[in-house]
Amino acid sequence: MATYKGIKGVKVVTKTSDPTASEAEATVWYNSTADALKYSIAGTGAWASANAMNTARRGAMSAGTQDAGLAMGGSTAPPPGGISATEKYNGTTWTETGHAMNTARRYAAGFGLQTAAIIAGGNGPPGSQLTATETYNGSAWTTSPGTLNTARGALAGSCGGTTTAGLVFGGYLPSPFSNATESWNGSAWTSVNNMQTARNQLGGAGTQTAAVCAAGNSGGSPLNASEKWDGTSWTTVNSINTARQGPGSFGQTNTAALIFGGEAPSMSNATEKYDGTSWSTVANLGSTVYIATGAGSTSQGLCIGGNPPRTSVEEWNDPVYTIKTVTVS
Amino acid sequence: MANTYCTASNWGKGFFTHEDRNDFYLSGHPGDVWVVGNNAAGVAWINRVTGTAKTKAEAQAIVDAKIEESQAAWDALPEAEKAPTAGFETQTRPVKYTLP
Numbered sequence: 516m517a518t519y520k521g522i523k524g525v526k527v528v529t530k531t532s533d534p535t536a537s538e539a540e541a542t543v544w545y546n547s548t549a550d551a552l553k554y555s556i557a558g559t560g561a562w563a564s565a566n567a568m569n570t571a572r573r574g575a576m577s578a579g580t581q582d583a584g585l586a587m588g589g590s591t592a593p594p595p596g597g598i599s600a601t602e603k604y605n606g607t608t609w610t611e612t613g614h615a616m617n618t619a620r621r622y623a624a625g626f627g628l629q630t631a632a633i634i635a636g637g638n639g640p641p642g643s644q645l646t647a648t649e650t651y652n653g654s655a656w657t658t659s660p661g662t663l664n665t666a667r668g669a670l671a672g673s674c675g676g677t678t679t680a681g682l683v684f685g686g687y688l689p690s691p692f693s694n695a696t697e698s699w700n701g702s703a704w705t706s707v708n709n710m711q712t713a714r715n716q717l718g719g720a721g722t723q724t725a726a727v728c729a730a731g732n733s734g735g736s737p738l739n740a741s742e743k744w745d746g747t748s749w750t751t752v753n754s755i756n757t758a759r760q761g762p763g764s765f766g767q768t769n770t771a772a773l774i775f776g777g778e779a780p781s782m783s784n785a786t787e788k789y790d791g792t793s794w795s796t797v798a799n800l801g802s803t804v805y806i807a808t809g810a811g812s813t814s815q816g817l818c819i820g821g822n823p824p825r826t827s828v829e830e831w832n833d834p835v836y837t838i839k840t841v842t843v844s
Numbered sequence: 845m846a847n848t849y850c851t852a853s854n855w856g857k858g859f860f861t862h863e864d865r866n867d868f869y870l871s872g873h874p875g876d877v878w879v880v881g882n883n884a885a886g887v888a889w890i891n892r893v894t895g896t897a898k899t900k901a902e903a904q905a906i907v908d909a910k911i912e913e914s915q916a917a918w919d920a921l922p923e924a925e926k927a928p929t930a931g932f933e934t935q936t937r938p939v940k941y942t943l944p
Binding site for chain 1: 854856857858859860861862863864865866870871872873874914936938939940941
């Protein structure tokens with residue numbers, strides 16, 4: 516009689532309980548408690564609900580990963596006004612760090628890790644845009660002497676950037692919209708080539724040398740335009756499918772990014788994934804959201820807060836592993 | 845009927861899972877309204893989260909009422925804050941939409 520080992524070359528492991536679905540990827544096991552043969556399969560990416568933050572925020576900034584995230588600043592009420600509070604996420608629970616930014620702000624650019632993050636620009640007191648830059652080491656915020664060359668709010672940043680190498684682009688000026696791009700080397704911002712389309716409320720992802728942006732607003736209807744940064748210049752690339760402003764976004768490169776939510780013009784839950792060539796529609800957020808912030812990668816990421824100021828968080832996983840039972844008829 | 849409707853309060857992790865999202869259609873809307881794919885997995889989810897069943901008209905009325913609240917709050921803002929040049933400080937006037 517043929518055996519599983521004879522066919523596949525491995526034995527079926529016996530377990531008293533199922534492993535997690537992701538641990539069990541591409542394996543078969545016998546669950547002796549359930550008296551069932553089981554396996555795990557990889558499905559398409561999806562959002563799931565996560566535990567809420569302690570502080571409701573819209574227009575917040577974020578850094579880190581799905582298991583080690585950071586939410587920074589934002590606004591807690593519809594009337595303009597920024598906050599300085601920071602809280603961290605361990606994959607299950609949000610905890611206030613007790614470390615306040617030196618300058619309260621919202622709609623800034625933020626990136627890095629939970630224990631090595633940076634924020635730049637943003638809106639300060641009502642009607643003002645900031646140049647101030649701060650770094651966070653997991654214990655305290657420090658104001659950097661290196662300030663943005665162009666004060667602005669509602670800008671985007673390189674989600675995959677670090678405290679020594681990052682990029683910010685676009686945003687809102689009193690003039691009113693910016694296409695300015697600035698590169699961070701750990702101590703100073705340098706103006707580099709502008710974006711093709713000036714815009715604020717845009718999504719951004721990638722690194723100092725390989726970034727992508729999409730969506731936003733240039734004073735009219737929400738945009739679907741997308742651009743790619745190669746370390747030297749921006750090039751217009753294939754547009755997103757749903758024009759929008761104020762989306763959340765994340766991604767560690769300019770070949771793997773996610774954009775979600777926003778106004779299109781009503782609040783949206785639409786999610787799109789970039790593969791370096793084109794944007795494709797993927798599974799929607801659980802809820803519609805506007806001005807959320809995002810952290811992580813296209814494999815594991817976070818959608819944090821949003822307008823009206825909210826504590827809600829969703830987790831993106833791609834692929835999603837599911838445990839199945841072998842049925843024999 | 846493609847979808848069913850309920851209200852339920854999102855308690856956080858586990859309220860809806862990645863597996864849920866791949867098993868049935870789900871979208872959340874203002875007023876804790878949830879549009880749920882009308883299949884066995886969707887019905888089981890409504891029971892799991894102790895959702896309160898609504899007709900589509902009832903669900904739409906809840907969403908509309910929440911958006912009208914948001915519109916009233918937006919209308920009450922100073923004109924300077926509603927101008928397009930206010931720059932991201934306020935969203936545009938909330939827009940009503942039809943539930944799927």
